[in-house]
Amino acid sequence: MSLQSNKIFNSHLRSRAIRGMVFYGICLVCVCIGIAALGTLLVQVVSDGWSWLTWHFLSDYPSRHPEEAGMMSAIFGTLWVMAMTGIFAVPVGIGSAMFLEEYAPKNKLMQIVEINLANLAGVPSIVYGLLGLAVFVYWMNIGRTALAGSLTLALLVLPVIILASREAVRAVPNAHREAAYALGADKWQVIRMVVFPGAFPGILTGSILALSRAIGEAAPVIAISALVYITFIPTSPMDRFTVMPIQIYNWVSRPQEEFQNLAAAGIIVLLVVLLSMNALAIFLRNKYQTKSDE
Amino acid sequence: MNNMTSPKSVLNTSQLSVYYGSFLALKNVDMAIQANEVTALIGPSGCGKSTLLRCFNRMNDLIPDAVVEGKVLFNGKDLYGSEINPTEIRSRIGMVFQKPNPFPKSIFDNVAFGLKVNGYTGKMDEAVEWALRQAALWDEVSDRLKKSALTLSGGQQQRLCIARAIAVQPEVILMDEPASALDPIATLAIEELIRELKQLYTIVIVTHNMQQAARVADKTAFLMVDDARGGYLVEYDATSKIFTNPSDSRTEAYITGRFS
Numbered sequence: 438m439s440l441q442s443n444k445i446f447n448s449h450l451r452s453r454a455i456r457g458m459v460f461y462g463i464c465l466v467c468v469c470i471g472i473a474a475l476g477t478l479l480v481q482v483v484s485d486g487w488s489w490l491t492w493h494f495l496s497d498y499p500s501r502h503p504e505e506a507g508m509m510s511a512i513f514g515t516l517w518v519m520a521m522t523g524i525f526a527v528p529v530g531i532g533s534a535m536f537l538e539e540y541a542p543k544n545k546l547m548q549i550v551e552i553n554l555a556n557l558a559g560v561p562s563i564v565y566g567l568l569g570l571a572v573f574v575y576w577m578n579i580g581r582t583a584l585a586g587s588l589t590l591a592l593l594v595l596p597v598i599i600l601a602s603r604e605a606v607r608a609v610p611n612a613h614r615e616a617a618y619a620l621g622a623d624k625w626q627v628i629r630m631v632v633f634p635g636a637f638p639g640i641l642t643g644s645i646l647a648l649s650r651a652i653g654e655a656a657p658v659i660a661i662s663a664l665v666y667i668t669f670i671p672t673s674p675m676d677r678f679t680v681m682p683i684q685i686y687n688w689v690s691r692p693q694e695e696f697q698n699l700a701a702a703g704i705i706v707l708l709v710v711l712l713s714m715n716a717l718a719i720f721l722r723n724k725y726q727t728k729s730d731e
Numbered sequence: 732m733n734n735m736t737s738p739k740s741v742l743n744t745s746q747l748s749v750y751y752g753s754f755l756a757l758k759n760v761d762m763a764i765q766a767n768e769v770t771a772l773i774g775p776s777g778c779g780k781s782t783l784l785r786c787f788n789r790m791n792d793l794i795p796d797a798v799v800e801g802k803v804l805f806n807g808k809d810l811y812g813s814e815i816n817p818t819e820i821r822s823r824i825g826m827v828f829q830k831p832n833p834f835p836k837s838i839f840d841n842v843a844f845g846l847k848v849n850g851y852t853g854k855m856d857e858a859v860e861w862a863l864r865q866a867a868l869w870d871e872v873s874d875r876l877k878k879s880a881l882t883l884s885g886g887q888q889q890r891l892c893i894a895r896a897i898a899v900q901p902e903v904i905l906m907d908e909p910a911s912a913l914d915p916i917a918t919l920a921i922e923e924l925i926r927e928l929k930q931l932y933t934i935v936i937v938t939h940n941m942q943q944a945a946r947v948a949d950k951t952a953f954l955m956v957d958d959a960r961g962g963y964l965v966e967y968d969a970t971s972k973i974f975t976n977p978s979d980s981r982t983e984a985y986i987t988g989r990f991s
Contacts, residue, residue, distance in 0.1 A: 542795075543795065610832070612832035613832060613834055615793070615828065615832070616832045616833075616834065616892070616895075617848070618790065619788060619826035619828075619896070620821065620822065620825070620844060620845035620848060620895065620896070620899055621818055621848055621899060622818070622844075622848040623818045626848045635835065
């Protein structure tokens, strides 16, 4: 059967093919586990919460009576907190990434900074919550306000934004930097006119994904704002606030089944917001990519 | 002083050596590059020809541990003197790279880039058109200046990079193997362009292709490398002399291909 007349090679074609198939099968099972888990969650949540998802649910304040309860204060709280988190974290994150990639000398100190940055991205979020409580709420005396919550979440997502932005800055081809230098651009012009525009889509995507992580965080915000009963929309950064995950957590922890269903409805809203943000990230990335490739 | 009798040399190196950390890349190069001529740098890989080229516009400054010793004079002025701003030097000594590297911007914006960074006060449209005409690209792109430069073919992209360099109105254009990533027809177009551009500019070109050096260069410098002393200049003379009657047996061995 063999094409070769001599037997120098024992190519094991069959067993290689079988091993390939086995690996394919394992990978398929792995992906199915993930999809099944996500699907179960979605089905569960939608079947529990769908009927509770009404206009009044979105436009009413929380209440002791489940049929009157809504999550408007949580939705607006989340909007406030996300906007401020973005305003604090994104510029600082981009600036740090630019410094680390374009200016920082390659020495031991910078290596330590880099390692710690990666570690910070993995620190449990409750630790940030306690830090925020100690630093912003008490030491800086900002109080349990939306501002304190935003600053805390900004700290939480900062390492993620820095890492994503550095990745994006590093992905700008060095040939473009050299081309700009060779035309008589100085460092600031190279960064402003070549590096930043080149890295922008990646920075944007990374920042949106980081914010969409922050939007689902309950633990650090509970540490800041506590599990309070908020029946108003924040009108300034110095107002008390609540966010969607806290409201959901609050409902889940009640014994009545109606509140469980409210929590499910809240999860649907949160998921919709999350998926919209991720979709926006993908859309913007594709838009800028095709723009620069065409 | 005696510019009328001897051609003016734009760039002069004396005892020029370059180290990357402790690695000696180039040792004791003495050469003079004449105005409005094409000077080719040839030699085997690692002989330091690109390093030498990058000394002329101080691109080696961008490599953290590069050290340049000796002197480079640009129109008689020490290029590495303390009063020299490398950013200004790079606007007067342009560079074209091995792989076409247009910015992911429009054709127009690519050519206008150098004008913008150097604070050009004239009419942008006219300067861009002038540069594109000089680079023999205008007729091909005049109707799609707003299109991304990445839609151009490799050869067009390289001519765009030449236009981009020309737009800044440099005195010298350095070319680092400008045609090595191009097909033969695009290569010929670039060579044609180089021969025309030398009327206005002084051109220094690194090339791996000896026929190319023979076709475009007035003068040719042959560099070699050995482990003990890094890259060094073997022979520098008129191209016709280098290719027909070299003084050094090593040059002859290299150009006749009896040498790796």
